[in-house]
Amino acid sequence: MIRKHPILGVLFAWIAIYAIFAYLKPNTFLAFDIVELMMRQSIIIGIGALGMTYVIINAGIDLSAGSVLALSSVSGALVYNQTGSPSLVVLACLSTGLIFGCLNGVLVSRLKAGPFIVTLGSMLALRGLAKGFAHEKTVSIVDKFVQPDLLLFNLASGLPKSQKWQLFPLGAWVWIVFLVILAVALNYTTFGRNVVAVGSNEAAAKLCGIPVNSVKVGVYSLAGFFFGLAGLMSFSRTTLGDPTSGAGDELKMIAAVVIGGASLSGGEGSMVGTALGVLIMSTISIGCSQMAIPNWIQEILTGVIILTAVAIDRWRASKLAAA
Amino acid sequence: MSIAENATLACRNTFLFSPKLSEFQADHWISELGVKAKHSRQKIRELSGGNQQKIAFARLLESDSDLMLLDEPTRGIDIASKATLYQQMDFAAQRGCGILMTSSYLPELLGVCDRIVVLNRGKLMGIFDARTTNAHKLMQECIA
Numbered sequence: 001m002i003r004k005h006p007i008l009g010v011l012f013a014w015i016a017i018y019a020i021f022a023y024l025k026p027n028t029f030l031a032f033d034i035v036e037l038m039m040r041q042s043i044i045i046g047i048g049a050l051g052m053t054y055v056i057i058n059a060g061i062d063l064s065a066g067s068v069l070a071l072s073s074v075s076g077a078l079v080y081n082q083t084g085s086p087s088l089v090v091l092a093c094l095s096t097g098l099i100f101g102c103l104n105g106v107l108v109s110r111l112k113a114g115p116f117i118v119t120l121g122s123m124l125a126l127r128g129l130a131k132g133f134a135h136e137k138t139v140s141i142v143d144k145f146v147q148p149d150l151l152l153f154n155l156a157s158g159l160p161k162s163q164k165w166q167l168f169p170l171g172a173w174v175w176i177v178f179l180v181i182l183a184v185a186l187n188y189t190t191f192g193r194n195v196v197a198v199g200s201n202e203a204a205a206k207l208c209g210i211p212v213n214s215v216k217v218g219v220y221s222l223a224g225f226f227f228g229l230a231g232l233m234s235f236s237r238t239t240l241g242d243p244t245s246g247a248g249d250e251l252k253m254i255a256a257v258v259i260g261g262a263s264l265s266g267g268e269g270s271m272v273g274t275a276l277g278v279l280i281m282s283t284i285s286i287g288c289s290q291m292a293i294p295n296w297i298q299e300i301l302t303g304v305i306i307l308t309a310v311a312i313d314r315w316r317a318s319k320l321a322a323a
Numbered sequence: 324m325s326i327a328e329n330a331t332l333a334c335r336n337t338f339l340f341s342p343k344l345s346e347f348q349a350d351h352w353i354s355e356l357g358v359k360a361k362h363s364r365q366k367i368r369e370l371s372g373g374n375q376q377k378i379a380f381a382r383l384l385e386s387d388s389d390l391m392l393l394d395e396p397t398r399g400i401d402i403a404s405k406a407t408l409y410q411q412m413d414f415a416a417q418r419g420c421g422i423l424m425t426s427s428y429l430p431e432l433l434g435v436c437d438r439i440v441v442l443n444r445g446k447l448m449g450i451f452d453a454r455t456t457n458a459h460k461l462m463q464e465c466i467a
Contacts, residue, residue, distance in 0.1 A: 187340075187342065188339060188340055188341070188342070189338060189339055189340055190337060190338060190339070190340045191338075192340070193328060193332075193340045196324060196328070197324060197328070197332055200324050205332070208332045208333040208382065209333050210332070267324065
């Protein structure tokens, strides 16, 4: 059954990891508060990984995710300092992501140099741009606009007692809603099916009349949108526009997508798998810090889990090929 | 990708994609063309080359095109399936679909085509009516 439904394997892995921590520290891990903490810590990587899943299913990769995230949080902070308007901040973050995602898509489909090289270039260039906009320092919020109670600054923070009925902060709900939308879109729209088709065999997809280049531009724009949204969440959590934020986040997103059962050669992967991949990583990170396990062990554990996920994936692929 | 997704890849321009509908359409072609598959949700890469070829042909038929370009359509397909394919090409032609096929197997061309064009090193050697020509004449043009 697991061979046919790889998501179940990821689900069992998450449950197993959670169960180990719950056994070691039942008081913490059997309370709802830890689930809320886990969701809050997953928001930024989780939202970014939504876009990354589409890119990887499309047989691409986007290394500029962390830089777009930083650029988005810087532009959010700059716009907030100019206008004090939360809705303009949201608009600034999302459009920053969308514009640079679109640019990535155009470059990937026109340059034909492979998405790894193209987005490596834009990763460096956009990081530089973010630092330039921020004058090489973090943009903090000007005093007259400091409003800690504003929803904009509580998208990813713990809920006060009076709002506990919401279960998770708004940012986590945004993640869940987009997760459902993208999962449905992947399976029930022509665009989603084209994304898979281009990812599994680009040449064949082209011969079938699928507009390969437009699909790619669409996928990278969509991904950019979610990196921008992740940047908004980062700005919300830190209340800073930090041009160095999100460095290395692209690799965490890619790791989550791979743990979730996607293949880096494209054509395979699922949104729910990715979400479980994100939860596995944050379960390990929270579990280790609750157990006072040092950071370096946590990093080794995450690495081992990624390697295990890839090994299982290869094993499954060879079994299928033999069947 | 599944057989169903592959068979309907070329023909959907609607916003929404219905897996149920595409499975229904693919099931039709699986029985019509005698594809050896468990069900239409099976991954296409699990099929043999000949059966993959049939699904690729089903994709053309499903897209209801006016003109088909077939490059060696029966290569790697067993004899019984070849007959099915020829029959489907005939149905399509009767529907008004033009078919341009290339083949390196002369008996096949003589059996299936109305007209045969011989190209020799990029030069047009002649257009022949399949009913009045024969393999010997065509071969002469090919090696001339």
